[in-house]
Amino acid sequence: MNRLSLFIVALSVLAVGCSDSSPTSPSPSTVRTTTFTVALSPANEVPAVKNADAAANGTATIELTVTRTDAGTITAATANFRISVTGFPAGTTVTDAHIHGGPAGSNAGVAVNAGLTSGELAITNGGGSITKNGINVSADRAAAILANPAGHYFNVHTALNPDGAIRGQLADGVTTVVPSAGGGY
Numbered sequence: 686m687n688r689l690s691l692f693i694v695a696l697s698v699l700a701v702g703c704s705d706s707s708p709t710s711p712s713p714s715t716v717r718t719t720t721f722t723v724a725l726s727p728a729n730e731v732p733a734v735k736n737a738d739a740a741a742n743g744t745a746t747i748e749l750t751v752t753r754t755d756a757g758t759i760t761a762a763t764a765n766f767r768i769s770v771t772g773f774p775a776g777t778t779v780t781d782a783h784i785h786g787g788p789a790g791s792n793a794g795v796a797v798n799a800g801l802t803s804g805e806l807a808i809t810n811g812g813g814s815i816t817k818n819g820i821n822v823s824a825d826r827a828a829a830i831l832a833n834p835a836g837h838y839f840n841v842h843t844a845l846n847p848d849g850a851i852r853g854q855l856a857d858g859v860t861t862v863v864p865s866a867g868g869g870y
Contacts, residue, residue: 715753715862716752717750717861717862717863718861719748720747720859720860721745721746721749721855722744722746722858723744723745723856724744725742725744725840725841725853727742727851729851730850730851734849736845736846737845738846741770743768743770745853746766747764747858748764748765749764749822749830750762750765751827751831759827759828761824764784764822765816766815766816766820767814768815769812770812770841770851771812773850775808776808777811777844779805779806779813779841780801780844781799781801781841781842782840783797783798783799783839784830785838785839786826786837787838788838793838797822799817799820801815801817830855834856835855837854837855838853840852
C-alpha cells in the first residue's frame, strides 16, 4: 500500500508539472487593427492658421494595430500612416506629422511621431501624399488612444507653421480582427 501511495503522489506531481496552465506557457493573443480617418484643416489648429497655409487641407488615415492577451492587456502596437495634403503654396516644406494627446481646442505634446523627416512629404503643385508603415507605439499610448480617440489629434507641421498647419481630431475608428496564424481569432 505504501508503494501505491508513493506512485500516486509521483504521478500527481508529474501531471501538475505538465499542465497547460504553467506560467511559462505563452498567453493566447488577439490582433486588432483600428482605422481612424481624420480630416485636416488649418481652422482646427490652436490658434487657427491664417497665413499662406490657410488654404491647405488634407486627410490622414491611421491604422493602429494592437496585440492583446486574452485578458485584454496590450502587449505590442504599431501604426501605419497615409497622409494626403492639398492647397499648400508652392515651395512649402512639410517638417513633421504627429498624433498629439489633447482634446479639441487645446494643444498638447507629441504622443506618436509619424516618422517623417523634413521635406520627405514632397509638395508638388500644392499637394502630396506619403505612407509611413510600422511605426512603433507604446502599449500605454495605444491603450490611451483606443480608450479616448477624441482626446487625441493629428496634425501636419510646415516650415511656415512649425506648431502645426493643418489638424483634425481622432474619432471612433473601425476595428477589424486579424486572423491568427492558427486560423482562429
